[in-house]
Amino acid sequence: MDKDLHVVLVPYAAFGHLFPFFHLSIALAEAGIRVSFISTPRNIQRLPKPPSELSAFINLVAFPLPVIDGSSLPEGAEATVDVSLEKEVDLRAAYDLLCHPFKKFIANESPNWIGVDVFPHWVIDIAANFRVPVFCFSVVSAATMVFRGPPECLTGEGLKKVRPSPESLTSPPEWVTFPSSVAFRRGAEANGSYYLYYNGHLGERVSKVLNGCKAVAVHTCKEIEGDYLEVLEKIYQKPVIPVGFFPLDQPEQRDYHDxxxxxxxxxxxxxxxxxxxxxxxxxxxxxxxxxxxxxxxxxxxxxxxxxxxxxxxxxxxxxxxxxxxxxxxxxxxxxxxxxxxxxxxxxxxxxxxxxxxxxxxxxxxxxxxxxxxxxxxxxxxxxxxxxxxxxxxxxxxxxxxxxxxxxxxxxxxxxxxxxxxxxxxxxxxxxxxxxxxxxxxxxNHPTLHQEHYISEFVQYLKNGVRAQN
Missing domain, CATH: 3.40.50.2000 (Glycogen Phosphorylase B;)
Structure with a gap:
């Protein structure tokens, strides 16, 4: 049964998200898990080629980015690097429409798990419809996630209580019980971050994903962020699993030796x-x-x-x-x-x-x-x-x-x-x-990340499948 485990990964359309999800694909494939990596054609072309020996385990699935009438997206824009910050709203709107081909894909494939980024909130309803468990994979630091707080503090009355104003972002939150400087400073830092993440729809997206997932995998390790990982598990009240740091890509095969x-x-x-x-x-x-x-x-x-x-x-x-x-x-x-x-x-x-x-x-x-x-x-x-x-x-x-x-x-x-x-x-x-x-x-420990962190995460995925059967 384990060798037939199938995980679908859904990263957001930003390089800082696509590449960690791709590296997670490689790590899972090396552990014998079949992976389907969902993105758009141009973004998949931008990724390194998976190792040839893993080709049977990794399926790079390209869904064309839908075109929205009246959208100001430049032609060929499929990732945040292709657009200005103001136009990222249009990119997210087009990206959200991938929910339709994604739903058909899940219906046909019936995977064992879906691993989702914090922004594609539409994955949660589709997964629930087909009774597929979800884990969230966070590509940001555990300290950042701790500062954001539990999902109930990202929207509605919880947000108003904990984050009523930009000023509320200028000190560590109450759930951080050890000395920490991880907060914003008054002025542009607090104001910009508040109106981007706490006064709009992004908090609602993140909250829905965190509420709807069974576990949270984090791109970090205990050796650096052990204190923040402990806080995360307390405020999320679900498993928080560090997956360590993946091996770096080899230098790209480009002609930079000019x-x-x-x-x-x-x-x-x-x-x-x-x-x-x-x-x-x-x-x-x-x-x-x-x-x-x-x-x-x-x-x-x-x-x-x-x-x-x-x-x-x-x-x-x-x-x-x-x-x-x-x-x-x-x-x-x-x-x-x-x-x-x-x-x-x-x-x-x-x-x-x-x-x-x-x-x-x-x-x-x-x-x-x-x-x-x-x-x-x-x-x-x-x-x-x-x-x-x-x-x-x-x-x-x-x-x-x-x-x-x-x-x-x-x-x-x-x-x-x-x-x-x-x-x-x-x-x-x-x-x-x-x-x-x-x-x-x-x-750089030779075995810590693949043999410890990834092995523990893979075991969690396998145990979750066994519990459903």
Missing amino acids: EEWLKIFNWLDQQKPKSVVFVGFGSTCKLSKDQVHEIAFGLELSNLPFLWSLIKSEEASEIVDDVDVLPPSFIKNTAGRGLVCIGWAPQVEILANPAIGGSMFHAGWGSVIENLRYGHRLIVLPLVFDQILNARLLVDKGLAVQVEQNEDGSFSRDAIAKCLRQAMASEEGNQIGLKAAEVAAAV
């Missing part, structure tokens, strides 16, 4: 071990021109060697000469000490290079995990909701320094330079380095 990247890696190979700061904010969080300039001047003032992977913002997308995105004279003033690459970068291979010793980034959970694997000193500059909470968690755990930001979220070149030097050239930075090395040893 002349430019050969020069960059040759330059890295000439730097002292653990001396270079990697700066990267990914493709989802596009920096404004002012933010780019402050980071550039901060790097210049720090006098530290750096490698900066820069994605141009929409306002800079029309600039033909990439160098014009940066302040005048920046390239000249940092020549020999730092490099800037515009556009896509092989981040995993960069982070793995012995010359990299620190990383300045937005504290998105996926990037946190990548950096923790290599024991880098972290300089965090969060821009949106869960990044802010992750940044506070990392500082609390002694793994990061956070760039000082004003109430409106802005930051200065001096704050950038100060944090860079603090992390890379101070006694406090040395302590962060020691703590980071300790965490890296746990994160």
Whole structure:
């Protein structure tokens, strides 16, 4: 019976969700479980190819994204990276219509389990209709989930009582009984997060999924978030199962060994071990021109060697000469000490290079995990909701320094330079380095994640099926 176990996975249409769900697919397939991964054609094309030996266990199911009359979605837009924040509402509306082909798929397949993201709330009713148990797979940190709170506090009277205003987000919730800085600050942080997550429909989606699932799997491990995992199980009153950190993808089979990247890696190979700061904010969080300039001047003032992977913002997308995105004279003033690459970068291979010793980034959970694997000193500059909470968690755990930001979220070149030097050239930075090395040893344990965390989760799934029979 166990070898015929079939799990359907339903991630949201964002890279930070798609990839962890894909990695969970791989881990389950390696344990002998058959997986159907549901998404749209373009998003599936963006994923790495599953290992050939697992092809019989993984079915990548592509449902075309429905077109809504009057929608402002750009042609070919299927993930949050393809749209502005304002247009994400249209993307969610189109994504919700996948409920129709999904219902037919479940009717035909009769899977043993459905693993759902926190946003596709329509999965819950379909699963109940066909009597298929559901687990929620959270791709954010346990600390973020704890801060959100139990489902009854995300909507209605419970929300009004616990989260009546943005001010209520500026301290840890009452169910956190240990010292914690995981909360928002007054101003843009609290206001933006409140109106995005606590004053709209997103809370209702999350609440429905959490209420309707039998268990919650979390992309984390006890070695880093054991205290928050214990709180989660208390407030959810259902099993909360950490699945650990999945093995990193091998560098993508792209032609990044062209002349430019050969020069960059040759330059890295000439730097002292653990001396270079990697700066990267990914493709989802596009920096404004002012933010780019402050980071550039901060790097210049720090006098530290750096490698900066820069994605141009929409306002800079029309600039033909990439160098014009940066302040005048920046390239000249940092020549020999730092490099800037515009556009896509092989981040995993960069982070793995012995010359990299620190990383300045937005504290998105996926990037946190990548950096923790290599024991880098972290300089965090969060821009949106869960990044802010992750940044506070990392500082609390002694793994990061956070760039000082004003109430409106802005930051200065001096704050950038100060944090860079603090992390890379101070006694406090040395302590962060020691703590980071300790965490890296746990994160990279050869058997802990697949043989312990995934095995425990697989056993839970199998026991759940046996209990139904």
